[in-house]
Amino acid sequence: MGKTSSKSDGKTNADRKFEKKMQFYDLVRGAVAKKTISKENQQKKRRRQKRLKAYDLSSLSEYLPELKSPTETGPVEFKLNRNKLVMKESNQLKTVMNHPVFQSDPLAAIYQHLQNTQPPVEEKPKKRDNKTKKRKTKKKKSKDGVQSMLI
Numbered sequence: 001m002g003k004t005s006s007k008s009d010g011k012t013n014a015d016r017k018f019e020k021k022m023q024f025y026d027l028v029r030g031a032v033a034k035k036t037i038s039k040e041n042q043q044k045k046r047r048r049q050k051r052l053k054a055y056d057l058s059s060l061s062e063y064l065p066e067l068k069s070p071t072e073t074g075p076v077e078f079k080l081n082r083n084k085l086v087m088k089e090s091n092q093l094k095t096v097m098n099h100p101v102f103q104s105d106p107l108a109a110i111y112q113h114l115q116n117t118q119p120p121v122e123e124k125p126k127k128r129d130n131k132t133k134k135r136k137t138k139k140k141k142s143k144d145g146v147q148s149m150l151i
Helices: 013-054 058-063 074-098 100-104 106-117 130-150
Strands: none
Touching: 074 100, 100 106
């Protein structure tokens, strides 16, 4: 009718106290570990938010012109145009493959085509260095001096 004794386990009172302390310490360690992990996650989130703020260009939207909303038939038109383009290009490829010049020398035909279709390259005159200008003027002066002596 009284309390049942748990001393039959063979553990002393000091052992039980020690086990309770160990359980408490384990509980505290787990809580501290969770706290540090959550702090690290919060710090990572803050860093990400700071980085995102650096890339936030929404304040510039007031200076950009308004965009007109695209029409609903845009994708359908694109598919039709794409099909037409595919058919056109496939026909063009067939005619090129059947051309006798291309069949005889394909690389030369492609090169010739590029030469005919590309705009001419504008060559800019090279800028003269100050040193080359000085050299040329010195040579001219020296030649003029020799000619004046000969006369």
